[in-house]
Amino acid sequence: xxxxxxxxxxxxxxxxxxxxxxxxxxxxxxxxxxxxxxxxxxxxxxxxxxxxxxxxxxxxxxxxxxxxxxxxxxxxxxxxxxxxxxxxxxxxxxxxxxxxxxxxxxxxxxxxxx
Amino acid sequence: xxxxxxxxxxxxxxxxxxxxxxxxxxxxxxxxxxxxxxxxxxxxxxxxxxxxxxxxxxxxxxxxxxxxxxxxxxxxxxxxxxxxxxxxxxxxxxxxxxxxxxxxxxxxxxxxxxxxxxxxxxxxxxxxxxxxxxxxxxxxxxxxxxxxxxxxxxxxxxxxxxxxxxxxxxxxxxxxxxxxxxxxxxxxxxxxxxxxxxxxxxxxxxxxxxxxxxxxxxxxxxxxxxxxxxxxxxxxxxxxxxxxxxxxxxxxxxxxxxxxxxxxxxxxxxxxxxxxxxxxxxxxxxxxxxxxxxxxxxxxxxxxxxxxxxxxxxxxxxxxxxxxxxxxxxxxxxxxxxxxxxxxxxxxxxxxxxxxxxxxxxxxxxxxxxxxxxxxxxxxxxxxxxxxxxxxxxxxxxxxxxxxxxxxxxxxxxxxxxxxxxxxxxxxxxxxxxxxxxxxxxxxxxxxxxxxxxxxxxxxxxxxxxxxxxxxxxxxxxxxxxxxxxxxxxxxxxxxxxxxxxxxxxxxxxxxxxxxxxxxxxxxxxxxxxxxxxxxxxxxxxxxxxxxxxxxxxxxxxxxxxxxxxxxxxxxxxxxxxxxxxxxxxxxxxxxxxxxxxxxxxxxxxxxxxxxxxxxxxxxxxxxxxxxxxxxxxxxxxxxxxxxxxxxxxxxxxxxxxxxxxxxxxxxxxxxxxxxxxxxxxxxxxxxxxxxxxxxxxxxxxxxxxxxxxxxxxxxxxxxxxxxxxxxxxxxxxxxxxxxxxxxxxxxxxxxxxxxxxxxxxxxxxxxxxxxxxxxxxxxxxxxxxxxxxxxxxxxxxxxxxxxxxxxxxxxxxxxxxxxxxxxxxxxxxxxxxxxxxxxxx
Numbered sequence: 001x002x003x004x005x006x007x008x009x010x011x012x013x014x015x016x017x018x019x020x021x022x023x024x025x026x027x028x029x030x031x032x033x034x035x036x037x038x039x040x041x042x043x044x045x046x047x048x049x050x051x052x053x054x055x056x057x058x059x060x061x062x063x064x065x066x067x068x069x070x071x072x073x074x075x076x077x078x079x080x081x082x083x084x085x086x087x088x089x090x091x092x093x094x095x096x097x098x099x100x101x102x103x104x105x106x107x108x109x110x111x112x113x114x
Numbered sequence: 115x116x117x118x119x120x121x122x123x124x125x126x127x128x129x130x131x132x133x134x135x136x137x138x139x140x141x142x143x144x145x146x147x148x149x150x151x152x153x154x155x156x157x158x159x160x161x162x163x164x165x166x167x168x169x170x171x172x173x174x175x176x177x178x179x180x181x182x183x184x185x186x187x188x189x190x191x192x193x194x195x196x197x198x199x200x201x202x203x204x205x206x207x208x209x210x211x212x213x214x215x216x217x218x219x220x221x222x223x224x225x226x227x228x229x230x231x232x233x234x235x236x237x238x239x240x241x242x243x244x245x246x247x248x249x250x251x252x253x254x255x256x257x258x259x260x261x262x263x264x265x266x267x268x269x270x271x272x273x274x275x276x277x278x279x280x281x282x283x284x285x286x287x288x289x290x291x292x293x294x295x296x297x298x299x300x301x302x303x304x305x306x307x308x309x310x311x312x313x314x315x316x317x318x319x320x321x322x323x324x325x326x327x328x329x330x331x332x333x334x335x336x337x338x339x340x341x342x343x344x345x346x347x348x349x350x351x352x353x354x355x356x357x358x359x360x361x362x363x364x365x366x367x368x369x370x371x372x373x374x375x376x377x378x379x380x381x382x383x384x385x386x387x388x389x390x391x392x393x394x395x396x397x398x399x400x401x402x403x404x405x406x407x408x409x410x411x412x413x414x415x416x417x418x419x420x421x422x423x424x425x426x427x428x429x430x431x432x433x434x435x436x437x438x439x440x441x442x443x444x445x446x447x448x449x450x451x452x453x454x455x456x457x458x459x460x461x462x463x464x465x466x467x468x469x470x471x472x473x474x475x476x477x478x479x480x481x482x483x484x485x486x487x488x489x490x491x492x493x494x495x496x497x498x499x500x501x502x503x504x505x506x507x508x509x510x511x512x513x514x515x516x517x518x519x520x521x522x523x524x525x526x527x528x529x530x531x532x533x534x535x536x537x538x539x540x541x542x543x544x545x546x547x548x549x550x551x552x553x554x555x556x557x558x559x560x561x562x563x564x565x566x567x568x569x570x571x572x573x574x575x576x577x578x579x580x581x582x583x584x585x586x587x588x589x590x591x592x593x594x595x596x597x598x599x600x601x602x603x604x605x606x607x608x609x610x611x612x613x614x615x616x617x618x619x620x621x622x623x624x625x626x627x628x629x630x631x632x633x634x635x636x637x638x639x640x641x642x643x644x645x646x647x648x649x650x651x652x653x654x655x656x657x658x659x660x661x662x663x664x665x666x667x668x669x670x671x672x673x674x675x676x677x678x679x680x681x682x683x684x685x686x687x688x689x690x691x692x693x694x695x696x697x698x699x700x701x702x703x704x705x706x707x708x709x710x711x712x713x714x715x716x717x718x719x720x721x722x723x724x725x726x727x728x729x730x731x732x733x734x735x736x737x738x739x740x741x742x743x744x745x746x747x748x749x750x751x752x753x754x755x756x757x758x759x760x761x762x763x764x765x766x767x768x769x770x771x772x773x774x775x776x777x778x779x780x781x782x783x784x785x786x787x788x789x790x791x792x793x794x795x796x797x798x799x800x801x802x803x804x805x806x807x808x809x810x811x812x813x814x815x816x817x818x819x820x821x822x823x824x825x826x827x828x829x830x831x832x833x834x835x836x837x838x839x840x841x842x843x844x845x846x847x848x849x850x851x852x853x854x855x856x857x858x859x860x861x862x863x864x865x866x867x868x869x870x871x872x873x874x875x876x877x878x879x880x881x882x883x884x885x886x887x888x889x890x891x892x893x894x895x896x897x898x899x900x901x902x903x904x905x906x907x908x909x910x911x912x913x914x915x916x917x918x919x920x921x922x923x924x925x926x927x928x929x930x931x932x933x934x935x936x937x938x939x940x941x942x943x944x945x946x947x948x949x950x951x952x953x954x955x956x
Binding site: 013024032035060073076 | 599621630631632633634636637655659660661662663666667671673675917918920921922923925927929946
């Protein structure tokens with residue numbers, strides 16, 4: 001992450017609100033994010049908007065791994081997105097915004113680009 | 115240019131193939147086609163005739179695609195016998211006195227059964243075995259008789275014997291030659307075959323000629339064999355070979371062979387250039403070909419010749435055969451009797467296991483000339499290829515017939531040349547299969563539908579699979595059936611691992627048998643397998659993250675991210691009060707409402723956070739979840755049946771409800787649809803379902819593996835006249851066997867097409883319990899039924915699960931991106947272009 005970009009951290013929920021292996025939708029100012037917790041406890045956040053269907057549903061995708069990449073599959077047309085980079089694996093021209101995630105105690109925070 | 119007149123006499127299997135071939139080549143552009151058929155039915159599968167006794171109908175046996183004659187504007191005259199051909203005037207006169215002109219004439223009159231000239235052979239209840247009418251007469255006669263006898267122990271004679279046996283008669287086979295199937299097998303093979311058939315309760319008399327047939331004492335007839343030997347019998351079926359039906363050709367002085375048959379050249383043209391003869395009536399190089407495959411070849415060659423193409427010629431045909439006679443595998447290849455000078459044989463015989471195999475090897479020891487297989491014909495495909503392609507033997511000739519210990523095929527499909535004929539019934543070469551694979555065929559089912567390979571007798575299906583696997587591998591397509599990169603197992607293997615290892619969670623399975631984190635392929639598949647086996651609540655913590663979004667929110671995801679709601683309406687029967695509740699719910703939440711094809715109501719446009727409230731109302735009103743979102747039983751459609759219908763034979767609605775209540779919630783490799791019709795008018799369209807039930811006067815007929823949708827498939831008749839109890843038991847086993855063995859997302863139709871052994875095998879497993887797993891399958895089904903719960907009822911009572919039904923984790927509001935337009939009085943999601951306008955207006 002480029003440290004010169006000003007970021008604002010927003011508290012979104014408790015750690016227990018996200019079951020390992022699932023995701024939840026998050027309302028951010030003017031946008032929606034999808035927050036994921038993998039089986040081993042890592043947290044990731046991407047845009048919630050699926051660029052192929054324009055529906056806000058990526059938080060409801062199935063998590064998994066393909067090779068060494070951790071991915072979420074869109075529940076609509078099943079494209080995969082890299083949780084680390086937001087890159088779509090099926091279409092190199094499509095990628096999603098990645099939101100940095102922080103855990104403080106039992107609270108999850110997302111960084112919102114200024 | 116005016117069209118020429120083409121007249122086809124005879125509409126059997128070969129005649130129909132001729133028409134199809136001609137139509138495919140654009141023959142309709144040049145010819146007006148008229149067909150004369152002496153039988154009352156158009157072409158049907160005479161090879162599968164015996165199936166008529168085990169429940170197949172004349173319709174099932176028909177070979178004519180629906181609407182074929184109308185679509186191609188071909189005139190078919192049934193019950194019309196051609197009497198006279200006038201070659202000078204070029205006319206044919208029918209038995210009704212009508213005279214039809216022709217420019218070209220095709221004779222496909224086939225053959226007639228030879229009835230030995232035994233005094234008394236024309237008595238009542240003496241039959242031949244050739245047409246559906248013959249079979250109807252045999253069925254009628256068997257009702258008053260106890261004993262049935264077939265004269266002739268050849269291929270067709272043994273088929274007839276099986277039919278008599280199945281009709282409940284004490285059955286005898288009388289054969290003049292010293293052994294059964296004298297043409298195809300040798301003394302040892304014939305002896306073994308005889309033993310096996312006698313074990314099944316059929317008495318075989320070889321070396322026996324009948325002197326005369328007279329009135330019997332205990333039965334209708336007495337057959338006198340001489341030397342005081344005789345047999346009392348009620349029904350006699352003559353099946354002592356065939357003779358070409360060449361009367362028409364003889365009468366108009368076409369060249370006829372010494373022992374019958376209309377002489378043809380390599381293009382199937384007779385001694386008159388305007389007349390062709392094809393099939394069993396045609397005599398080529400002094401030979402009649404009494405199998406369907408050479409007949410089909412002649413049909414295609416004659417059709418091409420008529421269209422001016424001369425490349426293809428008839429150059430004889432391989433008469434190798436493989437078949438199952440009364441459950442015994444018998445095969446004969448090439449020079450089965452070792453008649454070639456200098457040939458030697460290598461033989462394997464195991465009388466305990468009932469297996470006999472003989473390979474006839476050339477003098478040089480390098481080539482296979484022929485073979486006989488009895489009791490185990492698994493090597494037929496390989497041996498046939500070695501023989502037909504004159505390939506060098508891969509090793510020791512004795513290995514050809516020795517029992518294979520490691521199950522390795524004798525000969526890789528790779529070794530075969532492109533010209534190798536894989537399917538002789540439909541003349542499909544290895545090259546044809548390769549072309550289809552290049553064209554995108556990926557499964558045996560694909561190959562079957564685009565090349566017809568293994569679509570007739572099925573004898574080559576194992577070889578087709580081998581070719582497919584080896585060709586896909588060559589093309590760099592990874593030929594494994596692994597579920598995905600996380601599990602090196604097929605779905606079937608995963609199912610076994612879960613069952614046998616008593617594995618109850620995805621994590622446990624992944625830890626023991628997989629790698630990585632899983633993915634959107636294996637997670638839902640494993641979730642489905644776990645549900646099929648143990649039937650836990652699908653939203654229980656360890657399972658929740660495995661579910662596809664439909665199962666996760668217990669609704670069907672629509673294009674805008676909202677869900678549809680489909681309560682169960684078993685059998686399509688619903689009270690007005692319940693219908694009003696559905697209407698009220700739809701009105702309250704402004705849900706778009708549509709009646710589904712499965713006779714229920716679909717309510718669209720529910721947001722995740724609305725789902726629990728909607729379902730609380732529905733559950734309170736007595737509704738249950740309809741599992742429209744699951745890979746599971748959807749609906750059991752029904753017609754109103756005897757409840758109201760004037761024609762209804764049985765209570766189809768009651769049975770549909772019973773079946774739907776029984777299997778609701780059953781998770782499976784793909785969705786399952788069923789239907790029950792109350793009479794043979796079939797208003798519930800059961801024959802297009804995975805499981806279709808049709809009422810008869812005597813019980814229920816069960817159809818399986820049908821499909822509508824993208825790849826329609828007519829269901830197969832599986833069992834007839836079942837009692838209520840037997841119907842349920844059979845469906846229990848069928849469904850569990852499907853769940854146990856199918857691939858991921860494989861509907862029953864494709865599953866059956868790819869199932870080795872096909873419908874016959876499936877019948878053995880389910881109806882005859884050949885694998886001894888019937889009770890196990892029933893117990894597994896009983897567990898699923900006993901542990902059923904309405905997932906929505908459980909969910910609305912579970913505070914943990916309810917937490918998930920929110921669009922935002924940090925806000926109770928709805929997704930603000932949803933935009934709708936009203937159309938025909940209801941709302942639907944805005945399309946992209948409408949959305950821009952809506953946003954601008956706002």
